[in-house]
Amino acid sequence: xxxxxxxxxxxxxxxxxxxxxxxxxxxxxxxxxxxxxxxxxxxxxxxxxxxxxxxxxxxxxxxxxxxxxxxxxxxxxxxxxxxxxxxxxxxxxxxxxxxxxxxxxxxxxxxxxxxxxxxxxxxxxxxxxxxxxxxxxxxxxxxxxxxxxxxxxxxxxxxxxxxxxxxxxxxxxxxxxxxxxxxxxxxxxxxxxxxxxxxxxxxxxxxxxxxxxxxxxxxxxxxxxxxxxxxxxxxxxxxxxxxxxxxxxxxxxxxxxxxxxxxxxxxxxxxxxxxxxxxxxxxxxxxxxxxxxxxxxxxxxxxxxxxxxxxxxxxxxxxxxxxxxxxxxxxxxxxxxxxx
Amino acid sequence: xxxxxxxxxxxxxxxxxxxxxxxxxxxxxxxxxxxxxxxxxxxxxxxxxxxxxxxxxxxxxxxxxxxxxxxxxxxxxxxxxxxxxxxxxxxxxxxxxxxxxxxxxxxxxxxxxxxxxxxxxxxxxxxxxxxxxxxxxxxxxxxxxxxxxxxxxxxxxxxxxxxxxxxxxxxxxxxxxxxxxxxxxxxxxxxxxxxxxxxxxxxxxxxxxxxxxxxxxxxxxxxxxxxxxxxxxxxxxxxxxxxxxxxxxxxxxxxxxxxxxxxxxxxxxxxxxxxxxxxxxxxxxxxxxxxxxxxxxxxxxxxx
Amino acid sequence: xxxxxxxxxxxxxxxxxxxxxxxxxxxxxxxxxxxxxxxxxxxxxxxxxxxxxxxxxxxxxxxxxxxxxxxxxxxxxxxxxxxxxxxxxxxxxxxxxxxxxxxxxxxxxxxxxxxxxxxxxxxxxxxxxxxxxxxxxxxxxxxxxxxxxxxxxxxxxxxxxxxxxxxxxxxxxxxxxxxxxxxxxxxxxxxxxxxxxxxxxxxxxxxxxxxxxxxxxxxxxxxxxxxxxxxxxxxxxxxxxxxxxxxxxxxxxxxxxxxxxxxxxxxxxxxxxxxxxxxxxxxxxxxxxxxxxxxxxxxxxxxxxxx
Numbered sequence: 001x002x003x004x005x006x007x008x009x010x011x012x013x014x015x016x017x018x019x020x021x022x023x024x025x026x027x028x029x030x031x032x033x034x035x036x037x038x039x040x041x042x043x044x045x046x047x048x049x050x051x052x053x054x055x056x057x058x059x060x061x062x063x064x065x066x067x068x069x070x071x072x073x074x075x076x077x078x079x080x081x082x083x084x085x086x087x088x089x090x091x092x093x094x095x096x097x098x099x100x101x102x103x104x105x106x107x108x109x110x111x112x113x114x115x116x117x118x119x120x121x122x123x124x125x126x127x128x129x130x131x132x133x134x135x136x137x138x139x140x141x142x143x144x145x146x147x148x149x150x151x152x153x154x155x156x157x158x159x160x161x162x163x164x165x166x167x168x169x170x171x172x173x174x175x176x177x178x179x180x181x182x183x184x185x186x187x188x189x190x191x192x193x194x195x196x197x198x199x200x201x202x203x204x205x206x207x208x209x210x211x212x213x214x215x216x217x218x219x220x221x222x223x224x225x226x227x228x229x230x231x232x233x234x235x236x237x238x239x240x241x242x243x244x245x246x247x248x249x250x251x252x253x254x255x256x257x258x259x260x261x262x263x264x265x266x267x268x269x270x271x272x273x274x275x276x277x278x279x280x281x282x283x284x285x286x287x288x289x290x291x292x293x294x295x296x297x298x299x300x301x302x303x304x305x306x307x308x309x310x311x312x313x314x315x316x317x318x319x320x321x322x323x324x325x326x327x328x329x330x331x332x333x334x335x336x337x338x339x340x
Numbered sequence: 341x342x343x344x345x346x347x348x349x350x351x352x353x354x355x356x357x358x359x360x361x362x363x364x365x366x367x368x369x370x371x372x373x374x375x376x377x378x379x380x381x382x383x384x385x386x387x388x389x390x391x392x393x394x395x396x397x398x399x400x401x402x403x404x405x406x407x408x409x410x411x412x413x414x415x416x417x418x419x420x421x422x423x424x425x426x427x428x429x430x431x432x433x434x435x436x437x438x439x440x441x442x443x444x445x446x447x448x449x450x451x452x453x454x455x456x457x458x459x460x461x462x463x464x465x466x467x468x469x470x471x472x473x474x475x476x477x478x479x480x481x482x483x484x485x486x487x488x489x490x491x492x493x494x495x496x497x498x499x500x501x502x503x504x505x506x507x508x509x510x511x512x513x514x515x516x517x518x519x520x521x522x523x524x525x526x527x528x529x530x531x532x533x534x535x536x537x538x539x540x541x542x543x544x545x546x547x548x549x550x551x552x553x554x555x556x557x558x559x560x561x562x563x564x565x566x567x568x569x570x571x572x573x574x575x576x577x578x579x580x581x582x583x584x585x586x587x588x589x590x591x592x593x594x595x596x597x598x599x600x601x602x603x604x605x606x607x608x609x610x611x612x613x614x615x616x617x618x619x620x621x622x623x624x625x626x627x628x629x630x631x632x633x634x635x636x637x638x639x640x641x642x643x644x
Numbered sequence: 645x646x647x648x649x650x651x652x653x654x655x656x657x658x659x660x661x662x663x664x665x666x667x668x669x670x671x672x673x674x675x676x677x678x679x680x681x682x683x684x685x686x687x688x689x690x691x692x693x694x695x696x697x698x699x700x701x702x703x704x705x706x707x708x709x710x711x712x713x714x715x716x717x718x719x720x721x722x723x724x725x726x727x728x729x730x731x732x733x734x735x736x737x738x739x740x741x742x743x744x745x746x747x748x749x750x751x752x753x754x755x756x757x758x759x760x761x762x763x764x765x766x767x768x769x770x771x772x773x774x775x776x777x778x779x780x781x782x783x784x785x786x787x788x789x790x791x792x793x794x795x796x797x798x799x800x801x802x803x804x805x806x807x808x809x810x811x812x813x814x815x816x817x818x819x820x821x822x823x824x825x826x827x828x829x830x831x832x833x834x835x836x837x838x839x840x841x842x843x844x845x846x847x848x849x850x851x852x853x854x855x856x857x858x859x860x861x862x863x864x865x866x867x868x869x870x871x872x873x874x875x876x877x878x879x880x881x882x883x884x885x886x887x888x889x890x891x892x893x894x895x896x897x898x899x900x901x902x903x904x905x906x907x908x909x910x911x912x913x914x915x916x917x918x919x920x921x922x923x924x925x926x927x928x929x930x931x932x933x934x935x936x937x938x939x940x941x942x943x944x945x946x947x948x949x950x951x
Contacts, residue, residue, distance in 0.1 A: 002396075002398060002591060003398035003399055003400060005591065006395065006396075006401075006591070007398070007400075009592070017592040017594065019589075019590045019592060019599055020591070021588055021589040021590070021591075021599070021605075021609070023584060023585075023588075023912050024912025024913050025912075025916070026912055026913025026914060026915050026916035026917075027911075027912040027913065029915065029916060030915030030916070031505075034471075035505075036471075036504075036505035036506060037505075044916075047916045049918070050916070124802070126802050126803060128803070130887070131805075131882070131885070131887020131888075131899075131901070131909055132882070132887070132908075132909040132910070132912070133714075133909065133910050133912060133913030133914070155715070156716070157715065158714050158917075159714065159916065160712065160889070160910060160913070161713070161714070162712060162713035162715070162716075162890050163890055164890070166889070166890035166891055166899075167711075167890045167891045169891070169893075169898060170802075171888070171899075172802060172803035172805060172806075172886050172899040173805070173887020173889075173899055174803075174886070174887065175782075175883045175887065175909065176883075177612070177614070178611070178613070178614070178782075179612075179782060179805070179883065181614070182782055183803060183804065183805060186786070186790070187802070187803055187804060190803075195614075197614045197615075198614040201614040201615065202614070290502075314400075317398070317399040317400065317615065318615070319614065345850075346847070348847070348849060349847035349849040349850070351849075352849035352852070353748075353752070353753055353848060353849050353852070355745070356744070356745045356748040356749055356752075356753065356849075357745070357749050357753050358745065359741050359746070359749075360745040360748070360749030360753075360762075361745075361749070362742055363742040363743070363745065363746050363766060363769070363819045363820070363823065364746075364762070364765050364766060364769060366769075366780075366816045367765060367768060367769045367772070369780075369784070370776065370777070370780045373784070374776065426658065426662075427676060427680075430661070430662075430665065430672070430673055430676045431676040431677065431679070431680055433673060434673035434674065434676055434677050435677070437673075438670070438673065443674060443677055443678075444677060445943075446677070446681060447676075447677035447678075447680055447681055449936075449939045449943075450677075450680045450681045450683075450684040451680055452869075452872055452935070452939050452942075453684055453872075453932065453935045453936065454680065454683070454684060454687075455869060455872030455873060455876065456871070456872035456873070456874075456875040456876040456935045457687065457928075457931075458876050458877075458878045458903065458904035458907050458908065458931070459876060459877075459878050459879075459904075460904070460908045460911065461687070461928050462687075464690075464911070465686070465687050465690055468690055469650060472650075473650060473651045477651060477652075481652065517683065520680065521680075521872075525825070525865070526825065526828075529825050529828050529829070529862065533828060533829055533862070535832075535834060548669075549669045549670070550666060553669070564828055567767065567824065570767070570771075571770055571771060571824065574768075574770075574771030575770065575771050577771070577773070578771065578773025578774060578775070578776070579774065580773070580774065580775045580879050581774075581878045581879050584912075604773050604775055607773070607775050607776065607779075608775045608879070611775070611779050626776050629773055630772070630776075633768065633771050633772075634768070637764055637768060
């Protein structure tokens with residue numbers, strides 16, 4: 001978002017400053033509702049209870065696609081050594097984070113990886129998760145909840161969850177994606193979930209100590225490697241499924257929680273995808289903002305740029321995936337709802 | 341002197357020396373690490389002057405800087421330190437000098453409790469007060485004030501005017517609240533440590549109590565008070581958590597009545613991105629911040 | 645309006661207090677004392693008001709529960725308190741000897757020219773931005789400690805980020821505060837006392853011990869300043885403590901969480917939940933009560949030693 005802001009600043013000749021700070025998805029929503037911010041951004045759509053308070057007064061739309069990869073540190077089967085990455089399924093990942101699969105040589109892991117089965121060591125798995133409340137955790141746990149019902153019952157999903165692995169002293173937390181990335185790199189026999197960008201920029205380091213997993217999409221049974229194309233495939237498939245189920249693409253002023261549920265664990269493609277959503281008020285003057293007309297016009301100009309020019313590859317930072325045009329159009333439609 | 345006592349002497353002093361050195365070794369490690377990476381980063385990102393004035397880099401940029409952050413930190417730290425010393429110093433005198441009074445001990449307990457509050461909570465407190473006060477403050481005080489001051493020139497709106505929910509003054513207030521206990525406690529120590537005879541002499545010469553405490557005893561306590569002021573200022577220059585919900589942060593030059601940038605906030609953000617140019621800018625920023633703190637120290641040591 | 649009054653009355657209050665200093669010194673000073681007491685009062689009031697919803701719903705259970713489960717809106721802060729206690733204990737156990745070492749080294753061992761430099765170095769440690777300590781802890785200290793501890797038989801750190809890591813990092817950060825206070829007192833040991841000590845033939849080490857005993861109230865003062873700092877440190881601890889909310893643990897080699905870092909880690913997203921913000925403020929309240937208890941203990945100790 002910061003990159004977009006700066007590029008837009010340069011494109012408009014320094015006339016428009018959009019100040020974006022990442023303070024956390026929940027804070028983004030809360031400060032937006034508290035009218036301290038002109039727009040809010042979040043990895044998760046507006047929560048249901050908050051949505052009901054302001055339904056119809058605001059719009060939300062995705063601006064970019066992100067993804068989460070499962071990185072691991074098992075020197076015996078490092079990519080540099082064996083040339084192979086692990087295959088994992090939602091069930092196995094969930095069981096690891098529930099503390100039920102405790103060692104790398106567990107038969108369930110071996111069954112998914114016949115080529116590496118004899119090399120998997122019998123060492124305890126350290127499951128690394130986020131110590132701070134995070135949209136990454138939310139997307140990851142939402143995926144596990146949908147793909148593996150037992151997870152949904154015991155743990156459910158959210159910015160922070162009660163990790164069963166912690167209770168069994170098999171897990172540990174680290175702050176921020178950077179923290180988890182470091183923890184996995186530094187801790188032998190660990191596994192962690194991190195945003196795509198944090199793995200992509202350090203790929204060789206991970207290949208030295210382990211690697212990243214192919215994740216199986218349970219809906220079509222194929223293993224997908226985290227790449228831009230596979231993630232875009234997943235996002236588009238999710239939208240298709242939503243349209244099939246509800247008959248039309250999601251409206252910008254509707255509650256998007258059902259949308260995010262449909263998008264998670266899509267029928268095809270890399271199954272762990274997440275969106276970044278932006279919140280805008282429909283009528284800034286009515287909401288009590290000073291200078292409402294200028295603000296609204298500026299915001300519309302900025303986000304129109306974001307949804308069109310901003311989605312071009314040269315404006316997307318590494319590790320993020322541009323929106324398919326069908327989804328970008330939802331955003332453009334949303335902008336039309338913002339007065340004036 | 342027996343050999344045993346000599347041995348114990350050497351061992352004991354050696355142990356103390358070891359502990360003393362252990363206290364500063366991490367400092368060297370950290371400073372070394374930061375300066376090595378920071379100076380390299382500053383060079384890569386465009387040289388010192390550019391780094392100190394330019395806007396922060398995006399992952400696509402090759403050059404960048406921390407201009408807005410530097411300005412924001414300097415402004416908020418200066419204001420916060422001013423307020424912190426203004427309140428902390430008399431408070432310290434009170435606690436240290438008037439220990440017989442019950443209320444002084446209550447105040448001391450209050451200061452001790454304030455020291456241990458999580459710094460983020462202080463920020464939340466200022467945020468809460470700000471939210472309560474913003475509306476009426478802007479309406480009754482700041483709007484008329486800024487209109488009255490507008491003949492002075494457009495630049496005044498950078499400093500005084502209606503406040504947004506997030507602004508530099510809230511940040512400075514949070515920093516001041518954090519600084520007060522440190523200044524107070526160290527000042528209190530200084531005053532409490534004055535020998536009774538010296539104190540009696542000061543009172544005898546000084547006439548009024550004010551004279552005695554502040555003029556005559558000046559030399560005796562000034563070193564400690566200056567230490568307290570410096571320690572406090574340098575500490576708040578590096579604080580992050582209290583600014584998160586008060587100043588909020590900014591990536592552009594902007595009026596102080598709105599969200600304001602800070603070097604510590606930028607380090608907090610940039611060091612946790614995966615993009616090497618931003619991580620480099622974080623190291624550069626850290627190096628700049630450390631240099632500022634060092635300068636404050638050296639200046640004071642020379643003068644005091 | 646309340647907020648406006650608060651802010652607007654502040655400036656005249658301070659001016660009045662300053663003015664009084666010149667006229668009636670003692671009353672002026674008392675006003676400053678009142679200011680700080682009022683600030684604490686307001687902060688505590690804010691905690692109570694914000695924490696009220698969860699105390700109304702759960703009673704004191706929030707202070708006794710040990711798990712943190714936002715998905716089910718069930719919160720407990722006891723494990724965080726345990727984390728605060730453990731990390732502070734580790735930090736103080738390491739920091740106090742170092743602070744004493746610094747004081748003695750500066751005043752007894754170093755030649756006069758080096759004293760200023762060494763002292764400034766120690767003070768510099770205090771002023772290093774906490775986020776830099778956090779980063780250093782994340783990239784350097786955590787992994788180093790993990791390798792170190794895992795060499796010892798029986799020591800087991802599964803992760804680089806544990807309560808122990810946080811404790812060690814805290815010790816490095818708080819030593820200069822304790823050291824500053826102790827140095828003050830140490831340097832001001834009266835000459836007659838020092839001369840008497842050497843007159844009876846003490847070695848430098850023995851003299852150091854005697855002087856330390858002489859300034860024991862400074863040591864106590866330094867202790868509590870450092871302890872307060874340790875309990876309140878948010879950012880650096882948040883980056884290295886490990887974030888295990890789900891279990892009450894007394895093993896310092898496990899990941900954990902402290903109250904301060906809990907608030908820092910969870911607050912940004914807390915507004916999305918119904919009871920999380922009150923739960924976090926309940927944690928702050930617990931920390932305040934704990935701090936009060938420690939202060940009471942301090943007063944008791946001072947009276948017993950009769951400084």
